[in-house]
Amino acid sequence: TQLLEQSPQFxxxxxxxxxxxxxxxxxxxxxxxxxxxxPGEGPVLLVTVVTGGEVKKLKRLTFQFGxxxxxxxxxxxxxxxxxxxxxxxxxxxxxxxxxxxxxxGTSLAVNP
Amino acid sequence: NAGVxxxxxxxxxxxxxxxxxxxxxxxxxxYMSWYRQDPGMGxxxxxxxxxxxxxxxxxxxxxxxxxxxxxxxxxxxLLSAAPSQTSVYFCASSYLMFSGANVLTFGAGSRLxxx
Numbered sequence: 001t002q003l004l005e006q007s008p009q010f011x012x013x014x015x016x017x018x019x020x021x022x023x024x025x026x027x028x029x030x031x032x033x034x035x036x037x038x039p040g041e042g043p044v045l046l047v048t049v050v051t052g053g054e055v056k057k058l059k060r061l062t063f064q065f066g067x068x069x070x071x072x073x074x075x076x077x078x079x080x081x082x083x084x085x086x087x088x089x090x091x092x093x094x095x096x097x098x099x100x101x102x103x104x105g106t107s108l109a110v111n112p
Numbered sequence: 113n114a115g116v117x118x119x120x121x122x123x124x125x126x127x128x129x130x131x132x133x134x135x136x137x138x139x140x141x142x143y144m145s146w147y148r149q150d151p152g153m154g155x156x157x158x159x160x161x162x163x164x165x166x167x168x169x170x171x172x173x174x175x176x177x178x179x180x181x182x183x184x185x186x187x188x189x190l191l192s193a194a195p196s197q198t199s200v201y202f203c204a205s206s207y208l209m210f211s212g213a214n215v216l217t218f219g220a221g222s223r224l225x226x227x
Binding site: 033040041042043044045048088092100102103104105 | 116152153154155156157202204214215216217218219220221
């Protein structure tokens with residue numbers, strides 16, 4: 001069974017701090033997606049990383065796909081209260097592009 | 113552009129009752145799916161469809177039925193509700209990609225409580 005482990009599970013920080021969350025697996029993925037979910041809403045796609053070693057930036061968010069395509073990280077610079085939410089990673093099975101493997105998420109709280 | 117619309121937003125059922133969660137999308141997406149989200153369990157796929165008239169089971173299909181008579185609609189039916197089906201349900205859709213990943217657009221969710 002393919003698993004995606006996200007860490008940390010919970011994170012509470014002050015506004016302006018930097019943070020990194022991780023998404024790790026022993027399996028290879030053809031690509032990996034990051035979503036953010038706010039309370040009472042569905043997940044919303046932030047980014048897709050496809051190539052091993054790829055780095056993508058979305059304003060203060062930096063996403064990296066591991067060289068071996070088994071892991072990914074999300075770094076947030078100068079976190080703001082609007083960054084609060086549940087961050088989910090989802091790996092695309094290398095053998096079946098329609099099957100997503102979901103991590104359990106990192107719940108981030110950014111306090112003013 | 114409404115995206116993915118789910119109704120109802122909240123529902124309380126008694127054990128043994130049946131109900132249907134509605135999902136509609138206006139993006140002409142071929143792929144539609146239902147997930148449930150539970151604390152400590154994450155998102156789990158219940159059923160999915162790759163086009164009208166085609167449905168298939170996900171990882172937790174027991175107790176649920178689906179049908180796809182049109183491209184736009186993908187209702188989820190609970191046949192005889194059980195407390196274990198208390199959860200938040202999400203409908204999600206995407207274009208079907210022949211290479212690369214399906215990028216999902218989610219609805220806002222339906223919170224179901226079974227007493």
